[in-house]
Amino acid sequence: MVKNRVGDEAILKGEEITLSFGGISALMGVNFSVKKGEVFSIIGPNGAGKSSLYNVINGFYHPQRGRVIFKGQEITHMKPYEIARLGIARSFQNIELFKHMSVLENMMLGRHIHIKYGLFSSMLYFGPGRKEEVIHRKRVEDIIDFLEIEHIRKKQVGTLSYGLQKRVEMARALCLEPEILLLDEPMAGMNLEETEDMCRFIVDVNTEWGMTVLLIEHDMGVVMDMSDRLMVLDFGESIAEGTPEEVQKNEKVATAYLGDSDGVFLGR
Amino acid sequence: MAIKCGVYKTTYEEDEAIWQTRVSKFWIGVLIVALLAFPFVFQGSKYLLHIADTVLISIIAALGLNLLTGFTGQISLGHGAFIGVGAYASGYLMNQFGIPFIGCLVLAGFITAVVGMIFGIPSLRLKGLYLAIATLAAQVILEFIFIRSRGVTGGSQGLLISPASIAGFQFDSEFKFYFLALFFAVLAILIAKNIVRTKPGRAFMAIRDRYISAEIIGVPLFQYKLIAFGISSFFAGVSGSLWAHYIGIITPEHFNVMVSIQYLSMIIIGGLGSIYGTILGTIFIVLLPEILRAISGPLSSSYPILIDIFNALREGIFGLVIILFLVFEPDGLAHRWKMIKNYWKLWPFSY
Ligand SMILES: Nc1ncnc2c1ncn2[C@@H]1O[C@H](COP(=O)(O)OP(=O)(O)O)[C@@H](O)[C@H]1O
Ligand SMILES: [Mg+2]
Numbered sequence: 001m002v003k004n005r006v007g008d009e010a011i012l013k014g015e016e017i018t019l020s021f022g023g024i025s026a027l028m029g030v031n032f033s034v035k036k037g038e039v040f041s042i043i044g045p046n047g048a049g050k051s052s053l054y055n056v057i058n059g060f061y062h063p064q065r066g067r068v069i070f071k072g073q074e075i076t077h078m079k080p081y082e083i084a085r086l087g088i089a090r091s092f093q094n095i096e097l098f099k100h101m102s103v104l105e106n107m108m109l110g111r112h113i114h115i116k117y118g119l120f121s122s123m124l125y126f127g128p129g130r131k132e133e134v135i136h137r138k139r140v141e142d143i144i145d146f147l148e149i150e151h152i153r154k155k156q157v158g159t160l161s162y163g164l165q166k167r168v169e170m171a172r173a174l175c176l177e178p179e180i181l182l183l184d185e186p187m188a189g190m191n192l193e194e195t196e197d198m199c200r201f202i203v204d205v206n207t208e209w210g211m212t213v214l215l216i217e218h219d220m221g222v223v224m225d226m227s228d229r230l231m232v233l234d235f236g237e238s239i240a241e242g243t244p245e246e247v248q249k250n251e252k253v254a255t256a257y258l259g260d261s262d263g264v265f266l267g268r
Numbered sequence: 269m270a271i272k273c274g275v276y277k278t279t280y281e282e283d284e285a286i287w288q289t290r291v292s293k294f295w296i297g298v299l300i301v302a303l304l305a306f307p308f309v310f311q312g313s314k315y316l317l318h319i320a321d322t323v324l325i326s327i328i329a330a331l332g333l334n335l336l337t338g339f340t341g342q343i344s345l346g347h348g349a350f351i352g353v354g355a356y357a358s359g360y361l362m363n364q365f366g367i368p369f370i371g372c373l374v375l376a377g378f379i380t381a382v383v384g385m386i387f388g389i390p391s392l393r394l395k396g397l398y399l400a401i402a403t404l405a406a407q408v409i410l411e412f413i414f415i416r417s418r419g420v421t422g423g424s425q426g427l428l429i430s431p432a433s434i435a436g437f438q439f440d441s442e443f444k445f446y447f448l449a450l451f452f453a454v455l456a457i458l459i460a461k462n463i464v465r466t467k468p469g470r471a472f473m474a475i476r477d478r479y480i481s482a483e484i485i486g487v488p489l490f491q492y493k494l495i496a497f498g499i500s501s502f503f504a505g506v507s508g509s510l511w512a513h514y515i516g517i518i519t520p521e522h523f524n525v526m527v528s529i530q531y532l533s534m535i536i537i538g539g540l541g542s543i544y545g546t547i548l549g550t551i552f553i554v555l556l557p558e559i560l561r562a563i564s565g566p567l568s569s570s571y572p573i574l575i576d577i578f579n580a581l582r583e584g585i586f587g588l589v590i591i592l593f594l595v596f597e598p599d600g601l602a603h604r605w606k607m608i609k610n611y612w613k614l615w616p617f618s619y
Pocket of ligand 2: 050051093
């Protein structure tokens, strides 16, 4: 793969991020740096703090110590909606969709930050407001085509299979047209075909749209294959960061995982 | 030639239209004619016209409450008082400063919107029952102000208010007022419908359904909750203004907590989060006591002993009907209507 799409500048940086809940330390001085245009994976056993790190990045949790920097701007203490506007979108490990709404409605909601017309246009729904709605609807349809979910666009999200819901959640995140997409176990609970589709979508988003992707995933085959670089979290500490090859050779990682490995980590 | 089966759309504009089929456009036409013919047909009955006027004025406030409670998920037990703010504001502005009716109506809307937004601030922290109590407090405080600030509201003596007039034309009878109320009710319905199918409405529903997801897609919760309180109260204020200039004298009892509860009943019975439902629910709640009165009237005259019992029963039956509704039609009248419509759409092959 040609890697010149990956820039040198760090688009997202974490510095000494420390987060605890009461007595439990979820993150302990985590540092990382994601380059523009790369697929950056975060791996580690359950409870390592991967999802918590996402929650810090997108502003649901505010760390006790440390900083998150996005394109040179500190976002550590911003609110989730402000961070979304800046260009960071995400999906959740436990799907967070609007279950009673249709796929289309969910995705139109994903356009929220891009829709500019005001309350007055909305009330009268004529002229500029109406034109803008149609433009956004077209954008949504493009993403629907891209993720191959045409057949379910009017279905209520709650009635869809788990795999499809995961895909719709990614679709909604893409509707924000973010610079960084955070995916939390996007392939969990999917069958082989769905997993392959999802991999393809992630690669396309990254290579064709140039979007930076953060990926939390347990399937080591997928991770080693798709990631430009990755970070290993263990009990809230970052024990390694680098290319898949570097991480596989890393001794700390080897001692942390190889001992009790059942083949889940370090390739299959 | 292909047979057109079901509803096809070729552009996104069509897909987003409110009335999607020619059939529904036809029925809207019939409805408009019927609504315009109604007062002429029943010109002789002040009573029927009064009920129609009440329904039309109430629909506006009920729409406001449904936008807040049904669409945004923020319960309010203060809606009755917000209607009162609009009524008093409109009356005071006209009496004191001689502002023309339309000006009073619009200003009443904005004043009420501001008051509603102030009392909506607790919604930043409070949800569900706690917010219900906070808005109940708003109701109590405002009622207290209505009674106490006699200089503005006339206290329990009431405030006399001149009829609505536009360009010298006075809407000073049930018949004339009908057209004014109809105009504003239709306008309110269209505005509400537009809000809920565009950006702010979608954000409201996002907050209602899953506020975490709402934040993640960039909806500022607090700002939109306040907007919901503002719009909702604006509708209440306009409704209050119309009511004030229609009825001619207002007292604090017109806007007590029972009124708030009645409005909640309207939207629950009609269907939370449904514009059509709001209309059906309002008609139902306004008509119910009248129907009960119509039934109890003749019966009590033949059995005078029943008068007292009936008066007590009427309140009871009102409550009972609402409870039965909640049990058997928890999704509201709008849902039932949809099911009936879907049944007929595919008739006779409705399997
Ligand atoms: N809201 C919370 N309150 C308390 N503890 C939490 C909360 N969120 C996460 N944790 C704790 O933080 C640790 C890391 O969790 P998480 O980030 O979900 O791990 P992972 O995603 O790597 O499986 C766990 O011990 C978890 O119990
Ligand atoms: Mg997790």
